[in-house]
Amino acid sequence: MPTVELHFAALPGHVRTARMIATAVSRRAGVPAGAVDEIKLAVGEACARAVRVNRRSNPEALVRVALTDAPETFTVIVSDSGAPGDEVAPGPDGGLISAPALLDLGDAAALGSAALTAPGLDGDPDADQPFPPGLGLALIEGLVDEVAVRRGTDGTGTVVEMTWHTGEPPDDSDLDSAAYAALAAEIAGSARREA
Amino acid sequence: MDLSLTTRQEGTHTVVVVGGEIDVYTAPKLREQLIDLVSAGSYHLVVDMEGVEFLDSTGLGVLVGGLKRVRAHEGSLHLVCTQERILKIFRITGLTKVFPIHSSVEEALAARD
Numbered sequence: 001m002p003t004v005e006l007h008f009a010a011l012p013g014h015v016r017t018a019r020m021i022a023t024a025v026s027r028r029a030g031v032p033a034g035a036v037d038e039i040k041l042a043v044g045e046a047c048a049r050a051v052r053v054n055r056r057s058n059p060e061a062l063v064r065v066a067l068t069d070a071p072e073t074f075t076v077i078v079s080d081s082g083a084p085g086d087e088v089a090p091g092p093d094g095g096l097i098s099a100p101a102l103l104d105l106g107d108a109a110a111l112g113s114a115a116l117t118a119p120g121l122d123g124d125p126d127a128d129q130p131f132p133p134g135l136g137l138a139l140i141e142g143l144v145d146e147v148a149v150r151r152g153t154d155g156t157g158t159v160v161e162m163t164w165h166t167g168e169p170p171d172d173s174d175l176d177s178a179a180y181a182a183l184a185a186e187i188a189g190s191a192r193r194e195a
Numbered sequence: 196m197d198l199s200l201t202t203r204q205e206g207t208h209t210v211v212v213v214g215g216e217i218d219v220y221t222a223p224k225l226r227e228q229l230i231d232l233v234s235a236g237s238y239h240l241v242v243d244m245e246g247v248e249f250l251d252s253t254g255l256g257v258l259v260g261g262l263k264r265v266r267a268h269e270g271s272l273h274l275v276c277t278q279e280r281i282l283k284i285f286r287i288t289g290l291t292k293v294f295p296i297h298s299s300v301e302e303a304l305a306a307r308d
Contacts, residue, residue, distance in 0.1 A: 142288070
């Protein structure tokens with residue numbers, strides 16, 4: 001049950017509007033400031049991608065954004081009306097492969113090398129737009145706690161679903177403070193031994 | 196907030212001070228500025244990003260494009276940035292390995308290319 005839904009024409013200028021709405025809705029939902037920055041950027045990237053896809057495949061179609069605030073999560077779903085393969089490489093069966101697989105983001109080192117070897121670094125200097133199409137998805141991957149990229153329910157378009165864990169389970173903080181206390185005791189102990 | 200751009204000469208380097216939001220909407224303005232500078236013979240650039248409030252992948256693309264342009268003339272492009280939320284974007288994309296990033300303009304100017 002989305003708290004806010006937004007449909008907008010596929011115009012680059014509207015991406016900023018979507019970003020501002022995502023910022024406002026997440027702030028109102030009480031999401032921590034650091035996560036608000038992540039949501040703002042990731043939603044902007046997902047919407048910019050959707051705008052590019054729609055302009056190429058289906059210019060009249062609206063980009064759809066749904067922002068849902070749940071007790072411990074904040075979820076944003078961005079949907080385009082593109083054709084199969086739009087900025088998401090088709091898998092062996094013609095379906096979608098995930099953003100991590102697309103960008104070879106298996107680990108942090110692979111992420112770095114993916115950016116370094118990205119087309120555009122060594123190619124034509126005027127070809128830096130976009131740099132590369134997958135870069136927005138790479139950013140999303142790095143900013144979002146859980147990301148799913150799938151085909152739309154009607155079989156067309158791509159749905160990018162981004163979820164942030166905003167809740168602060170008391171168990172975690174207890175664990176952190178306990179670990180911190182243990183570490184502090186250990187440091188104090190070794191200091192005494194040295195003295 | 197829109198993009199603000201000012202440039203000044205510091206010896207052999209040109210310092211480009213960027214403020215505001217670098218996104219899909221404003222990035223072309225930064226791209227034009229970098230192209231103009233390189234066309235005018237400025238091959239050693241320092242981009243001061245301390246006033247940048249927002250940066251997206253389009254902005255990253257423009258910076259990479261600028262780096263390629265100055266490299267074509269054996270030049271350099273150094274960034275000045277201490278804001279964690281902006282630095283994080285360079286880290287996530289692996290671009291910290293591509294751009295020298297400094298904590299002040301003075302440090303960037305003193306860096307050996």
